[in-house]
Amino acid sequence: MKVLNLRCTHDHRFEGWFSSDADFVAQDERGLIACPLCDDKAISRLPSAPRLNVSTQRGEPEVRPAGEVTEVNAQRRWLKAVREMMDKTEDVGDRFPEEARRIHYGEAQDRGIRGRASSEDAEALRDEGIEIVALPVPVPLKGTIQ
Numbered sequence: 001m002k003v004l005n006l007r008c009t010h011d012h013r014f015e016g017w018f019s020s021d022a023d024f025v026a027q028d029e030r031g032l033i034a035c036p037l038c039d040d041k042a043i044s045r046l047p048s049a050p051r052l053n054v055s056t057q058r059g060e061p062e063v064r065p066a067g068e069v070t071e072v073n074a075q076r077r078w079l080k081a082v083r084e085m086m087d088k089t090e091d092v093g094d095r096f097p098e099e100a101r102r103i104h105y106g107e108a109q110d111r112g113i114r115g116r117a118s119s120e121d122a123e124a125l126r127d128e129g130i131e132i133v134a135l136p137v138p139v140p141l142k143g144t145i146q
Contacts, residue, residue, distance in 0.1 A: 005046040008035035012075065013046065037075065082137060089114045097121040104130045 004024060006016045012035050018024040024045070027033050033043045089112035092099045096115030102108035117125070117132070125132050 003048075005048045006033070006043050007046050008038060008040035008044075009042045010035070010038050010040055012037040012040070014075075016043075037079070082135070085112075085135070086114070086137070088112055091115060097125060100125055100130050100132065101128070104128070 002018045002020060002024070004016045004018060005013065007013050014036055016024065016033060018027070024033075028043060031041050034041050035043065092113045092115040094116050096113065096117045099108065099113055099115070100117075103110055103113070114135075122132060122134065
């Protein structure tokens with residue numbers, strides 16, 4: 001099994017597991033590899049060093065603290081937060097502006113919602129004192145995650 005470090009054109013970095021280099025090339029050529037954050041299919045390999053078992057006589061390997069912020073950890077935390085938000089909110093789709101107003105004015109049950117709004121609708125909601133947050137959701141999270 002080969003673990004490859006990959007990157008999309010938006011510089012999102014992630015790992016891919018393949019049975020061989022040829023398997024990576026074949027999947028990439030067929031457009032089967034996509035960034036887990038933005039669904040970009042333009043993927044490139046990053047240089048990676050093989051993992052070696054080094055005896056303790058040569059020195060202990062560098063160990064990073066579990067909570068240390070790295071790019072991969074930051075992406076992982078962000079994805080976890082987006083998944084939690086999606087689990088705790090109702091998707092109202094294009095009805096978002098209307099449903100947000102109904103909740104704000106007490107015409108509908110107070111609950112967390114998410115959906116889509118044009119920039120004009122979002123600005124109008126803010127002008128009415130309705131707090132909203134624009135959060136781009138990665139394409140893979142909109143559907144089934146394997």
